[in-house]
Amino acid sequence: MRTARFPIDSQLVALPIVQDTSRRDPRFIFGQWxxxxxxxxxxxxxxxxxxxxxxxxxxxxxxxxxxxxSGLLAHAPSAxxxxxxxxxxxxxxxxxxxxxxxxxxxxxxxxxxxxxxxxVTLPFGELSDGEKCFMxxxxxxxxxxxYGPLVCFWDEPDAYLALHEVGHFVLALRKAFQSSGxxxxxxxxxxxxxxxxxxxxxxxxxxxxxxxxxVRPLSDIQVNGxxxxxxxxxxxxxx
Amino acid sequence: xVNRHQPHVLVLPEDDANRQIANGFLLELEQIRQVQLLNxxxxxxxxxxxxESEQIAYLGKYRHGSIVxxxxxxxxxxxxxxxxxxxxxxxxxxxxxxxxxAEPEKLKPDLGSYETIGRQLxxxxxxGATATWGHELLRHNSTEVDRMREQIRxxxxxx
Numbered sequence: 001m002r003t004a005r006f007p008i009d010s011q012l013v014a015l016p017i018v019q020d021t022s023r024r025d026p027r028f029i030f031g032q033w034x035x036x037x038x039x040x041x042x043x044x045x046x047x048x049x050x051x052x053x054x055x056x057x058x059x060x061x062x063x064x065x066x067x068x069x070s071g072l073l074a075h076a077p078s079a080x081x082x083x084x085x086x087x088x089x090x091x092x093x094x095x096x097x098x099x100x101x102x103x104x105x106x107x108x109x110x111x112x113x114x115x116x117x118x119x120v121t122l123p124f125g126e127l128s129d130g131e132k133c134f135m136x137x138x139x140x141x142x143x144x145x146x147y148g149p150l151v152c153f154w155d156e157p158d159a160y161l162a163l164h165e166v167g168h169f170v171l172a173l174r175k176a177f178q179s180s181g182x183x184x185x186x187x188x189x190x191x192x193x194x195x196x197x198x199x200x201x202x203x204x205x206x207x208x209x210x211x212x213x214x215v216r217p218l219s220d221i222q223v224n225g226x227x228x229x230x231x232x233x234x235x236x237x238x239x
Numbered sequence: 240x241v242n243r244h245q246p247h248v249l250v251l252p253e254d255d256a257n258r259q260i261a262n263g264f265l266l267e268l269e270q271i272r273q274v275q276l277l278n279x280x281x282x283x284x285x286x287x288x289x290x291e292s293e294q295i296a297y298l299g300k301y302r303h304g305s306i307v308x309x310x311x312x313x314x315x316x317x318x319x320x321x322x323x324x325x326x327x328x329x330x331x332x333x334x335x336x337x338x339x340x341a342e343p344e345k346l347k348p349d350l351g352s353y354e355t356i357g358r359q360l361x362x363x364x365x366x367g368a369t370a371t372w373g374h375e376l377l378r379h380n381s382t383e384v385d386r387m388r389e390q391i392r393x394x395x396x397x398x
Contacts, residue, residue: 165240167276172271175271194262194278195276197262197354199354225255226255
């Protein structure tokens, strides 16, 4: 008698067809947590305000930012309050954000600013790269409240920001995620790095393209004196 | 950026340890945009040098600004008066000098990581408690903390 042999793990075949029994099923909860993980490496210049659909799971480059905006507000209209609250702190002349229909099943975000001199309405795509990052930050904060707790990994969120905004930007994210969710970011920016402490900073180092990246907690590394100076001299990167 | 024409606070830490304590403190604030953490000075003398060379002019220009100088006292009973001696009389009400009696490292066995210490100090400030400020290496700050509570608490902690 001959036995059939399968060259792949039977569990890999079974996993996609295992049905969740309820929303309280650990597999459902784990799957949803994975699906809703935010992994962000935005390219602001490519982000327009146009959308033809809604989503709660944006693309890594946030080219579907507007679909995320639509999806978040459809899921939790009250999230607009959180978005508005954050953005008015960083852009005090912001009046409101609209997302009107511009065609069959399509919308386009426009942002209105006003001060004592008058009003101006800009298509989302005309905002600066830094302003788009403020918008992304506002959505991250609102999403964590609306359908979190989320794990958010953001690659260099400070890359497009003015120096005097970096600290407040990082602090807003850290503060929002300290009660629920988890926020992880990478940075080469000294001002951003200073807003974390040894206990929650990891140093990533790769000696060559042929070797793996080594990850070490900063708390395990002896730094003499100023951290940023040690980063500049490369002292932190010594094995 | 802080709104320099509204009440705001600058924090000038002596070193990396004090910076991390400040990080924890800032995480407990309500008005995070009314405070700006400056680069570490590199020593208590350097804190005072930077205060004189940069911040005196700033505070003169922006009357709503205050500054907290975070220094180590290195068990020197005369350090506070030495430091205060370098603050111009017209700014004395807007400058606060705080720090560990020895060095912050010695607080860690009792109080936890630097960020945890900073958070606990902020909670004390917020609720008028002395659980952490009352630590034997911090209680010498009581006069400055009382003054700070009175003047800075409304800027940073009111929702």
